[in-house]
Amino acid sequence: MLHPLPGLDLVSPEFVLRTPWTAPVPAETLVDGQQAGTWQDGRAKAGDWCLELAAGEGGGWCLRVTNGGSASRRLGTVTVARWRPLAFAPTLEAGDFREFIHGTSFLAMTCGVKVVGRKLHGLDHTATSSMVTVYQHDDGNALLLGILPPVGDGFAEFITLHAEPHCDSAFGWEARQVFERTVAPGETVACSPLVALTGGDGTALLADYGRRWREIAPPSGKPVQIGWNSWDHRAGAVTRASIDQNLAAARQLFGPALEVFCIDEGYEVQWGTWAANAKFPEGLADYCQSVKASGGTPGIWTAPLLVNTYNPLYFEHPDWFAARADGQIQIDSFAYGPMAYLDVTRPEVIEHLRTVFRNLRAAGFEYFKVDFSHCILKATRFADPSVGRAALIRRAFAAIRESIGPDAYLLSCGTPLESVHGLVDAVRGTGDIHIFWGHILLNAAMLAGHWWMHGNLWNVDPDFLVVRGPETADPPYGRRQVVTPMPPNGGWVAGREFNESEARAYALLVHLSGGDVILGDHLPALRQNGVEMLRRVLRPRANAAVPVDLFTCEQDLPRIWISRDENDTLVGIFNWLDKPARLDFDPAAWGLAGTPLDFWTGQPLPELPARQPRRTALALRFEN
Numbered sequence: 001m002l003h004p005l006p007g008l009d010l011v012s013p014e015f016v017l018r019t020p021w022t023a024p025v026p027a028e029t030l031v032d033g034q035q036a037g038t039w040q041d042g043r044a045k046a047g048d049w050c051l052e053l054a055a056g057e058g059g060g061w062c063l064r065v066t067n068g069g070s071a072s073r074r075l076g077t078v079t080v081a082r083w084r085p086l087a088f089a090p091t092l093e094a095g096d097f098r099e100f101i102h103g104t105s106f107l108a109m110t111c112g113v114k115v116v117g118r119k120l121h122g123l124d125h126t127a128t129s130s131m132v133t134v135y136q137h138d139d140g141n142a143l144l145l146g147i148l149p150p151v152g153d154g155f156a157e158f159i160t161l162h163a164e165p166h167c168d169s170a171f172g173w174e175a176r177q178v179f180e181r182t183v184a185p186g187e188t189v190a191c192s193p194l195v196a197l198t199g200g201d202g203t204a205l206l207a208d209y210g211r212r213w214r215e216i217a218p219p220s221g222k223p224v225q226i227g228w229n230s231w232d233h234r235a236g237a238v239t240r241a242s243i244d245q246n247l248a249a250a251r252q253l254f255g256p257a258l259e260v261f262c263i264d265e266g267y268e269v270q271w272g273t274w275a276a277n278a279k280f281p282e283g284l285a286d287y288c289q290s291v292k293a294s295g296g297t298p299g300i301w302t303a304p305l306l307v308n309t310y311n312p313l314y315f316e317h318p319d320w321f322a323a324r325a326d327g328q329i330q331i332d333s334f335a336y337g338p339m340a341y342l343d344v345t346r347p348e349v350i351e352h353l354r355t356v357f358r359n360l361r362a363a364g365f366e367y368f369k370v371d372f373s374h375c376i377l378k379a380t381r382f383a384d385p386s387v388g389r390a391a392l393i394r395r396a397f398a399a400i401r402e403s404i405g406p407d408a409y410l411l412s413c414g415t416p417l418e419s420v421h422g423l424v425d426a427v428r429g430t431g432d433i434h435i436f437w438g439h440i441l442l443n444a445a446m447l448a449g450h451w452w453m454h455g456n457l458w459n460v461d462p463d464f465l466v467v468r469g470p471e472t473a474d475p476p477y478g479r480r481q482v483v484t485p486m487p488p489n490g491g492w493v494a495g496r497e498f499n500e501s502e503a504r505a506y507a508l509l510v511h512l513s514g515g516d517v518i519l520g521d522h523l524p525a526l527r528q529n530g531v532e533m534l535r536r537v538l539r540p541r542a543n544a545a546v547p548v549d550l551f552t553c554e555q556d557l558p559r560i561w562i563s564r565d566e567n568d569t570l571v572g573i574f575n576w577l578d579k580p581a582r583l584d585f586d587p588a589a590w591g592l593a594g595t596p597l598d599f600w601t602g603q604p605l606p607e608l609p610a611r612q613p614r615r616t617a618l619a620l621r622f623e624n
Helices: 202-216 231-237 240-257 284-293 312-316 347-363 373-378 389-404 437-453 500-513 528-537
Strands: 008-011 014-017 028-031 043-046 049-055 061-067 073-083 097-101 112-115 132-137 142-147 155-162 170-183 188-190 194-198 226-229 260-263 268-270 273-276 297-302 306-308 331-334 337-341 367-371 409-413 426-428 459-461 517-519 560-564 568-575 616-623
Touching (some): 061 194, 142 155, 194 202, 306 312, 337 373
Parallel strands (some): 367 409
Antiparallel strands (some): 028 073, 049 061, 073 170, 097 132, 155 170
C-alpha cells in the first residue's frame, strides 16, 4: 500500500492543495456550477446535492454525490476541485511552467508538453487533459493531478484557468468529472478518486502515478502480442488470398515468432453484420482453422457499436439506436457509409453484442480488436438516461469480455481510456500509422503521453510496425493516394513514403514502447533490409522506455527515450526536425557507463557524433 504524498488534504472546513511553490490553497467544489458550502467532517451541500469526501487508496480522495431531493435530477459536471489563478500566493506565472496534456481517445488523442497557455500542434491554448495532467516549473519541481481507480461513470477532465485572456500571466486549474446522467432521489454517484502528487519532476511523478494504478487494480498481465494485421497495406481491400500469402511469408521469414494473424476491416458483410463476405468464401471458421494449423492465433477486427443505415438490422430495430438532443437518431457519414450507433443502455442491444462475440469466439478467434466505440459519444440521448458517459462504453466492453471469456486477448482501439479499465488487455496508445514521417510525429507525441500506462494499466498497442517504402520494399506500397506536401508539424497521408532511416526511427520507437508488435506490411514484398530491420525489433523491450526529457526538450517532442531492463539499457535518441541537430547526450547524466553498442549492428560506438542528421534515430545499447 502506498501512502498519500502531501498533495491534497481535507482540513475542515477546507479541501487543501499543497504545491512546491505556494502556500496551501483551498479548493472550491461545485455541482453543475452550484458551489458547495464548507466541509464539516467530510460532508458538505451544494443545494439539494449532498457531498461526502473521504481519503482512499494510493493517496486519492473520493467524492460521492447524493441526490438529497425528492425528484430525479440531471447531473452534468461535478467540479471536484477548482483553484482559481489568484488563489495562489505567490501567483503562478504561465511562462515559468510547462503543462502535460494527456489525450484519451480518437476524439482527443493528441498528447504533448507545452508552455502553459501556448498552442502546440493539435493542442489549443487551454487544451483539456484527460485522466491526468502535470505542471512542471522551470526549477524542475512538478505537481501531478490525476484520477485513480476505481473509476466512476463520468469522464475526468483537467483544465488550466487563466487570469487574463492572453493566457500569459497568473493561472490556476480545475479537476472536473462529466456525467450527463439522471440521478434518482437518494441515489449516490461516485467520482473517480482525485490524487495530487508532488516531490519530483514530471516524468518521475508519472512513473509513480502508473505504479499506484497497478497497486490498486493490477492489469490482466497477459503477455504482449506479436503478429500481423491486414489493414495498413490492403485496408478494406483485404482478401483471404492476400492473408494466406502473408501467413506463408511470415513463416518463411520469421518462423514461429509471429503469433497473431488478424483480419481487419473489409471482411464483413456490412458494418453491423460481422460475418464473412464473398472475399472469404470458406468463412471465418475455416480461416481460424488455417491460422491455428500454422501455429498461430486468429484475430479479428470489429466496430460493433456502429451499424450502417443500409443494414437490415437498422431497418428492423429502429429503437435500438442512440439519438441526438432533438430525439432523432444520430447518424454520421463515414468512409464506410452512413452509420447509426447502438444504444448500449438497452438490454436487447447488450444481448445482441453478446451473440456477435459468442459467435466469433465459437468460430475460433482468440484475439479481438474492437474499434470506433468512442463514436457513440456523438449521440446525446439514450434509452436509460441514468447511465453516465463513461459507463456507456463500459457496458459494451463488459458484455464483450463476458462473451469472449477471460483467456481471449481484447484490444480497445480508440476508446476513452477510463471506460475500459479492468476489462481489456491492451489499448491503442496512438492514432493510426501510415508510411509517412508526419504520422511518426503524431504517434511519437501520443506514445510520449501514454508510456506510463504500459504494464501498469494494460499493454499499450503502438499501432502497426511498418517499414515498407521505396528503399525497403517493392511497390505497390498500398492503394494509390493523392500526393501533397507535408505541412508543418506532420500531417495526414502527406509527403513522401518512408525512406530507410525514417522507417528505422519508427521501428525503434515501436520497439522502445515495449507494447504489442503487430506488423502491417505486405511481407512478400519486403526487401532484405526491411526484413532484417523487423527481425531486430520483433521482440519488444521488457519495460517501456521513459521519454526522460519530456518536460525539458528544446524540440516539441522528447528526444531521449531510455528503456532499462535486467541485462541492458537501450537509449533511443531522436532528431524529429527537418534539419540536423546537436546531439547533446551525456550518458553519465543518466547513470550510464561504458562504451555503448550500436543496437542495429552490435558494433561499439566509442565516440558519439556531435550532430544528428534530420529525421533519424540513434540507438545505443549499454550492457549492465
